[in-house]
Amino acid sequence: MERYARSSAVAVIRLRNPPVNALSVEVLQALEDGLKKAEADPSVKAIMICGENGKFSAGADIRGFSTPKRHRVALGPIVSLIESSEKPVVAAIEGIALGGGLEVALGCHYRLAHVKAQMGLPEVTIGLLPGAEGTQRLPRLIGVPAALDMITTGKHIPATEALKLGLVDEIVEENTIEAAIRLANKVIGQPLGPRRLSLKPVPKLPNTDAFLREALAKVKKQARGFLAPELCFQAVKAATERPFAEGVRRERELFQRLLSSEQARALQYAFFAERAVSRDHLSLAPSPLPGTLLSDVYIYTGLGTMGQGIATSLVKAKIPVVALEQDLEYLNKGRKAVMGLLEREAMKMEGGAQTLDFHNPARLQFTVDFDLLSDVDLVIEAVFEDMALKKEIFHKLSKICKPGALLCTNTSALNIDEIASATSRPQQVIGTHFFSPAHVMRLLEIIYGRHTSPTAIATAMQLAKALKKVGVVVGNCFGFVGNRMMFPYVEQAVFLLEEGSRPEAVDQALEDFGFKIGPFRMSDLAGLDVGWRSRKGQGLTGPSLPAGTAARQRHGQRYSPLPDLLCERGRFGQKTGKGWYQYEKAGGRTAVPDPWLHSFLSQYRDSHGIKTRYIDQEEILERCLFSLINEGFAILAEGIASAPEHLDVIYINGYGWPKHRGGPMFYASTVGLPHVLAKLQKYSEAHPDVPKLRPSAFLKKLVAAGNPPLKEWMSYLSRQSPKL
């Protein structure tokens, strides 16, 4: 709700709707009433608009976009009403002014911001555009290039940058409200015409057409099927071509198109899913944490790629780190790499290296002395995926670490219970699956074992929050949630090659769907040897394979030895310059289709009597995506994850699933579960030796129940893990 008050001749209108002063119908109504009241009151000479609790506003209430239409209040006319006021209106921006919140500020005649405030038009990130005249006012204020950048990316900018761009008139370090009232008093009686953005022309560029052409190409390239950025572009382009009122009409048209789109629904679902998932379990964290997380965190060895990223991530979060390696040679290599990463991170931050203070040994210490462990609160072990090695380390940790210390293992698939069995405190052992590069990727899969305590789970969630990551708690099974769902997807991709497709065709289909990177490009990037080592460990390939095992069968199921055959030829992907593609050199990044691989595939098919057939994009998508989704249903039924939202958050944040499709389970709900089931049945009949194509019992149950909406799915399961 808004509050109307007075400070001398200045009327104060406060946007109040905790926690972020979202603009609900009630807030907007109250804002309109407040404006009219101030306008009508002859003793009021100026108006100041601010937010409650140090935040201006996070914009329109996003929940309102998907709830059934109440009486629609339009924000645009209210922004116009502000602008047309005969009394000067000043926006006092504290904390955040986002979306509709910033559009309200753009209607004001003056904008004053606190130095720590952030501003942005992030509508594009929820599948919309700034539909309250923001696409028409912002280019008039800060020019087309800067406005396009803000509107098509949705990025938040700090007040200092906003000042440079001319988005705000002044920034202050002290009390923003008092400063805004002072400004309002100062500008009483000054002409308002020049301050009304709708009356200003859009600043001309030397070559607007060429600029817009290039900008559109860039937007399209990055969007990969995501509609909102392009429509944001169209709205800003309208500002360069039409008078204000016509531009607003065009903006409204484009906004309506996005508002009713499936993509907007998917992105808004993802917005709330991420927040709901991140909130889970936190309430069980002791407060403050044992010794508080801001004491020492210790990383055991593995200052290899994962350990380096994890250390960097901790330092960025201002958590003191003691980084340990097995010997000086590895330690020095690891130190150099971590310092390099931190230098690069610091360059991106205001205040640079000083802010991170990573040369300070109290913040970051490197050692080979295991005894330094005795005093740390939390250990993150990050050695490579070798069960025997991990058990040896955990046995040692259990002896050396103080009683309350949480023992985390960074693993992407290994059994947490088996690792915990090497300790005398399995209740304090937990899996923390970081994604590479760990200082960049937002996902943290948190895996609890049979004995892991609720406090340990909550502490790991708190760690995720401190690292600004999205923590998702899941149960213990091979590959946990993310990788377990990935296995059938990758398996299908390889089977498709056996049957007649090519890596570039499979990758293209999935990248056109919106994945950042297809499975073969991804495999080349990660290194084919990683999976090879794991398959050897599982006895699926290599010398331990029993003699006489059929090349394309394991345990009575279809198996493709193709990835193993590439590894046997030293083709590990980018690092060796050859994998599913060829590269300009070892370590090269540009994937080029490889004629050698194409003829290798032909020979392979011939030698196994496989008849090559043309496989279209539809089959590629259905087999890869529906087998992944099918595994998701099995995971839910087994109680490994507590809701489909958890799977979607994992896929969006850890596996490059296109956010505008809402995650795999949301996608399944949009194409319809009967359709997913029918396709799985069809492919399963065609490939009876592929168990992962057999529809999950839970999927069948939901279809039989009439395809209920996603949020009701879990009510069709009787059992849930007590820890989820």
Ligand SMILES: CC(C)(COP(=O)(O)OP(=O)(O)OC[C@H]1O[C@@H](n2cnc3c(N)ncnc32)[C@H](O)[C@@H]1OP(=O)(O)O)[C@@H](O)C(=O)NCCC(=O)NCCSC(=O)/C=C/CCCCCCCCCCCCC(=O)O
């Ligand atoms: C940066 C943030 C604002 C804060 O981040 P953080 O501090 O990390 O906290 P969070 O956990 O993210 O958020 C805290 C809780 O607040 C909820 N939240 C946040 N923003 C909104 C919002 N805009 N609407 C509703 N709820 C919001 C969040 O879910 C958390 O609650 P919970 O834990 O889930 O319970 C960060 O949150 C952020 O980035 N927020 C999103 C900002 C954003 O995208 N803004 C743009 C919104 S779209 C917009 O403004 C469009 C304008 C175009 C014109 C619109 C014309 C229509 C106007 C009428 C609107 C009326 C509809 C109302 C219908 C009705 O009332 O019936």
